Amino acid sequence: MYSCDQYMKPVKRHLSVDRLWEDDTKRPRTSNENERVTFIEHLSNELFYEIFDYLDGRDLFYAFSNLNLHFESLIMSSKFRLKLHHCASHQELFDQDYQQIIIPNKHRIISLHLWTPSQLLTNVVLHPIDSSFSRLEALSLHGIKFKQVTSFLPCLTSLPSLSSLNICLNDVLSNSSTIYHLLFRLPNLKCSKLSARRYSLQNFISNTSNQPMTSIKQLIIDHPCNLHGLYDILPFTPKLRRLQCENLFPTYGNISKEIPLNIFNLTYCSISLCYLKFDEFEIFIKKISSQLRVLCFNPCSDISYLDADRWERLITKHMPLLYTFQFKYHDAVFGYFEIQPYHLFINRFTSPFWIERKWLFNIEIDFNHWSPLEIIFSIQSNRKRWDNTDFIVTxxxxxxxxxxxxxxxxxxxxxxxxxxxxxxxxxxxxxxxxxxxxxxxxxxxxxxxxxxxxxxxxxxxxxxxxxxxxxxxxxxxxxxxxxxxxxxxxxxxxxxxxxxxxxxxxxxxxxxxxxxxxxxxxxxxxxxxxxxxxxxxxxxxxxxxxxxxxxxxxxxxxxxxxxxxxxxxxxxxxxxxxxxxxxxxxxxxxxx
Structure with missing residues (x-):
């Protein structure tokens, strides 16, 4: 499955070097095939490219471009694809990187991380990010402002290969729908992540009847949002397979139960903190759960989530394909534990329904956490064998x-x-x-x-x-x-x-x-x-x-x-x- 992490972290790409370097990177031959390699330059070009694949493109340029002709020809090969994740943050140094590395090699860059994108915006006037960045697949913008994003995103529609976009705002996310609807116009986008620590929750559903459907398959909402915000963007994501949401808040006022979401391919849903009442969550999850296989979330402030029989009915009827179910509910205890009415039904999480699916009911206590003492009720998958003994145990x-x-x-x-x-x-x-x-x-x-x-x-x-x-x-x-x-x-x-x-x-x-x-x-x-x-x-x-x-x-x-x-x-x-x-x-x- 496609994952944003493929490009958001500077990990090694798995390339077929035999295919990519078929013509111009053959290993230099010596007069004696059995002669021992004594110079580093005599190592095969395939080996160098494997090593280079672990390194950042900027580091490669400054380390090898002026070393000798052999290494310069290696890193300047038109078939060698670049990842630039460590561009300079200082304005003067960034301008130098942009002019000497990014612009001359824009047709070879597949992944670009910019940590102070305001610097980029001063350069794109002269050198826009357009279709000439023909191989750019992943772009990360960290520390950009809301207004800069809304003006910059339309420029990316001409990128033919852009499939992953990561945006991290350093100011207030005043209207998330504006950004998402601009993202949805990027024709080949498969994975999108939007992060913000300061935000303004949306209290309306915008009029977007002319909004095109997006090809996004993985959506990471790394900022607080509410049901209004989700109902405003999800109807335009028919191909969505993975949905991750940081904090999900309730709405002010009712949302019509008849609003269609058109989510028929979603197999993974994760909500780090869910502040919805179980009634609200149940309405929402029924709209997206027909193909759901993984559900992970942490509910807050509603003891109804501890009703195991209600969960059983919901999963049986609306999530028939659910394979992995994980949740945690935090309950604060002041003084001595006292049996509450909702405690009487917690043991239903150990009924045959849960045992057959290998979903383990867990109670956690931290005796070093005072006061109040916190008790955590959770469900977790227990399909992995207790100790990975499957090598010799039948x-x-x-x-x-x-x-x-x-x-x-x-x-x-x-x-x-x-x-x-x-x-x-x-x-x-x-x-x-x-x-x-x-x-x-x-x-x-x-x-x-x-x-x-x-x-x-x-x-x-x-x-x-x-x-x-x-x-x-x-x-x-x-x-x-x-x-x-x-x-x-x-x-x-x-x-x-x-x-x-x-x-x-x-x-x-x-x-x-x-x-x-x-x-x-x-x-x-x-x-x-x-x-x-x-x-x-x-x-x-x-x-x-x-x-x-x-x-x-x-x-x-x-x-x-x-x-x-x-x-x-x-x-x-x-x-x-x-x-x-x-x-x-x-x-x-x-x-x-």
């Missing part, structure tokens, strides 16, 4: 061990011991939904807090731990030891993912706490730590562990052979499979 085995329903994510857990308020928060979350996955980020690891989590969340199936710093003192009281000894008979955890390990005792404790564990994924710092974990696991005779996966920065095939030798020497009768993929080592035992 589909049926994955289905048996990976069955997430709802997840609790806890950020910045700094408390060394559970308190009454802590237990209250976790019980509150547990009452909202059947939590099966726990992702907890420890600032300092606390066994007592971890055990309290496991005690308060009896339905856990998987556990992910990120430990910033390890506590050296792991001594527990007798009461705490009794609680830990009682845990294995209670919890159902089958999967543990440890993002950071500082002590082998952690792994030993996790295995003892979770006797049903079948899967462990561990980030290791070196081979010594990896080997010690494997030897520990081999001593656990009653362990149900089947899958053990390591991420290690310096993994290599020699490590794999050492692991094979260790397992064969200590458990020669046990069958296992082992495989290394990049910096990951996958180990699987057969069931007993």
């Amino acid at each position: 589909e049926q085995e994955c289905m048996n061990i990976i069955k997430p329903i709802s997840q609790l994510t806890v950020h910045e857990c700094r408390i060394p011991h559970p308190a009454q308020w802590f237990a209250h928060y976790i019980r509150f979350v547990s009452s909202l939904a059947k939590i099966t996955c726990l992702h907890i980020e420890f600032k300092y690891f606390s066994i007592v807090v971890l055990v309290e989590f496991l005690h308060l969340l009896p339905h856990l199936d998987s556990l992910t731990l990120f430990i910033h710093f390890s506590n050296q003192n792991m001594k527990l009281t007798q009461e705490q030891n009794n609680t830990i000894r009682a845990m294995p008979t209670m919890n159902q955890i089958m999967k543990i993912n440890v993002e950071q390990v500082f002590d082998l005792n952690h792994i030993d404790l996790f295995i003892d706490l979770c006797p049903r564990i079948e899967y462990i994924n561990i980030q290791c710092k070196d081979y010594i730590q990896l080997e010690s974990i494997i030897r520990l696991v081999l001593t656990k005779n009653n362990c149900n562990l089947q899958f053990l996966f390591f991420s290690i920065p310096i993994a290599d095939d020699e490590m794999v052979q050492k692991i094979k030798a260790i397992i064969s020497s200590e458990q020669s009768a046990v069958s296992f499979k082992i495989q290394r993929i990049s910096n990951k080592i996958y180990l699987q035992w057969e069931k007993h």
Whole structure:
């Protein structure tokens, strides 16, 4: 799919050098084909062009144009296409760039980024951007003023190849429709992005009956807008496939439900912050959702968005092709959590409708965020396997061990011991939904807090731990030891993912706490730590562990052979499979 990012970021273009440099860039031959290359000029022209493709055109000119005849001929080739993303910002230097680089090579420029376009406007009077820029595909204008844009855009209609346009205003966007309707007159435009931090929301729908339809397929509205603004421009985008909107506000007054939008190809819609009431959003989304496959947005200030059954009805009837659904709703909590009427239906996000689509319900709490405490309800896609184990784990085995329903994510857990308020928060979350996955980020690891989590969340199936710093003192009281000894008979955890390990005792404790564990994924710092974990696991005779996966920065095939030798020497009768993929080592035992 076409993307503005292809040209908005200075990334490498993928070109077929054999086709582009077929005639005049053949590698110089020496008298002896086997002679070793001793001069940089003897390298192939194809290789130089591959290197040049990573560099900005302005840098190339100033670095190589006067170096020698060979390099000058390379960068002056009419077939070498230029990207100019770093033009000078100072007026005098920019004039020099414009006269010495841009104008003489305008037929070779495919991408042009201007960071102070007011400088450009003083030059286009003498040297307009017109059809002579025959290859210009992408143009970015940063720091331009509203009036300058409205006067400059009509000049771009003669560009035969312009398909991507990025505009970033440095003053008030007083009337977005004026700019969009000028953009829509560019005949070959496929991707457009308009950014502004100061704005005036539109409170009317303009009279644009003679506006031509645009060929735009991706529209990025990187400025606040309201429904009036969307209803004013979307009817002229019949080919639109991707719509991204920064902030969407409600309108002042009613909009007729009968206004057609003519959106039949939209497959992706993203709204960073949506301030519409659910009723307004529902009317809008029904007009554009028939082909929608991806919907990502963050609603604000309307608890109706937490009505899972309403979402189910809306998606089933009006978004039958929806594949990825993501949203976050932020709820501020003052003091102790109290059950509100809308909380009673949140568990409906774990019904079969959501599980079948692999849309995971997540509750996030940041214990370092006071006050009020913020609780975030979200839906996210869970189609990726928990640990990317598909190299050696069969589909049926994955289905048996990976069955997430709802997840609790806890950020910045700094408390060394559970308190009454802590237990209250976790019980509150547990009452909202059947939590099966726990992702907890420890600032300092606390066994007592971890055990309290496991005690308060009896339905856990998987556990992910990120430990910033390890506590050296792991001594527990007798009461705490009794609680830990009682845990294995209670919890159902089958999967543990440890993002950071500082002590082998952690792994030993996790295995003892979770006797049903079948899967462990561990980030290791070196081979010594990896080997010690494997030897520990081999001593656990009653362990149900089947899958053990390591991420290690310096993994290599020699490590794999050492692991094979260790397992064969200590458990020669046990069958296992082992495989290394990049910096990951996958180990699987057969069931007993």
